[in-house]
Amino acid sequence: MGNDRHGEVLDSLGAAIANGELPPGSVLRSDDLQERFGASRTVAREVVRVLETMCLTTSKRRVGVIVREPGEWNHYDPRLIRWQLDGPARQTALRVLTELRSAVEPSAARFAALRATPEEGGRLRALATRMERTAKARDLDTFLGHDIDFHDLILHASRNPMFGQLSAVVAEVLAGRTGHGLMPEEPQPEAVALHVEVAAAIAAGAPDRAERAMRDIVIQARDELTSLFE
Amino acid sequence: MGNDRHGEVLDSLGAAIANGELPPGSVLRSDDLQERFGASRTVAREVVRVLETMCLTTSKRRVGVIVREPGEWNHYDPRLIRWQLDGPARQTALRVLTELRSAVEPSAARFAALRATPEEGGRLRALATRMERTAKARDLDTFLGHDIDFHDLILHASRNPMFGQLSAVVAEVLAGRTGHGLMPEEPQPEAVALHVEVAAAIAAGAPDRAERAMRDIVIQARDELTSLFE
DNA sequence: TAATCAAGAAGAAGTAGTACTTAATCGAAT
């Protein structure tokens, strides 16, 4: 039989839980899962194990596999994030992720200013310059690519693995913004200028400046979001 | 035979990877694991599956289970955090976590000010008052308990599950600070006053005030940390 | 002769299925 049955079943079942089709408290029995997905005992068991380590479920003898409360889930698991972004609660997921990014990125910029290599500083400034050009040219797709690279570079230059790991989240948030027509035709010149300022501050090793400029960037994003939600 | 072989083996192997005893690139074969831990094939396989979902390993046919680069690990997994805190790199882990908390908590305070219930605001002020009392009484243990509850309440009142989940991290960082004799005999009065200010701002629904006061708190923590590292 | 490529052998993870153990729940009898 084909390869990667595990991944398929995990995605199906995980998404069902993440999207509330199987609400908290639901009880599954592992032979039911075998039947429902046409999977072997091995696959069913391993999927349940993985869901358990993501804190999406608990297993109790003589009872079955129980779906846990959303508050108990490991919300930082990339798979769970994916399932939520691909589900009906995408808007809510993007709000949550945007708030997280707004919180983290100013600090990431600060530590990047303290720890980035000269080479990274140079690349950052180059990216900011390219963002300026593509913004004026109204080439939104290329602009988005540079924007994502820019933030990715900062998060990794912070030399904090927990910041670095949020790169995927930030990319998702930025892409989600343009994807949902939330971006204007031409990116706001002030926003682009702030990116240039962040790059300059990091390249100059000025943590306070870098943090302040990045905070101004995420405040804009936050305001866009709140205006969208009321 | 006994229960929970899975958890035991997972902890052993996971800790070995997290602490670098099995450096990136190491190759394990699943029958070796069975032998090394005296576990059945079932247990060994499920453990490997879990490590794989934590991005600690990848499995390749005809090769084996390969330990991935630390940069690829899912650093937000509670188990991995635990393994690192219990290992020789505890100091580094605490630094990483402290930086994360410093980044997130000001935002959490802001959103708590916007979203906390009156009841939560009241509890927060009560906790701040108790912190004042226990600080003056130099009852560091009780003070720590209130401190942890205080930050936990704010993170959950932010109504952002990704913030709420960091409660355990913050508790660990706060406990680690007192545990390592980093705290003075009596908590600094200014720090306690800032907690009172945060509680008042959240109860009053003043996001800017709450965020600023919380930022002052984490800046203190950050400075303590940097002074410790050089 | 040396280099390259293809077919095949070997090896390890992936999948399937059976048998047995453990513990939690339910129910009946005290």
Next chain:
DNA sequence: ATTCGATTAAGTACTACTTCTTCTTGATTA
């Protein structure tokens, strides 16, 4: 109400088979 046994579903153990990848081997060719 409490104990004790039967039941049930997860946990563990083990075996058999499949699939895919790598490495070897050998033949073909420059």
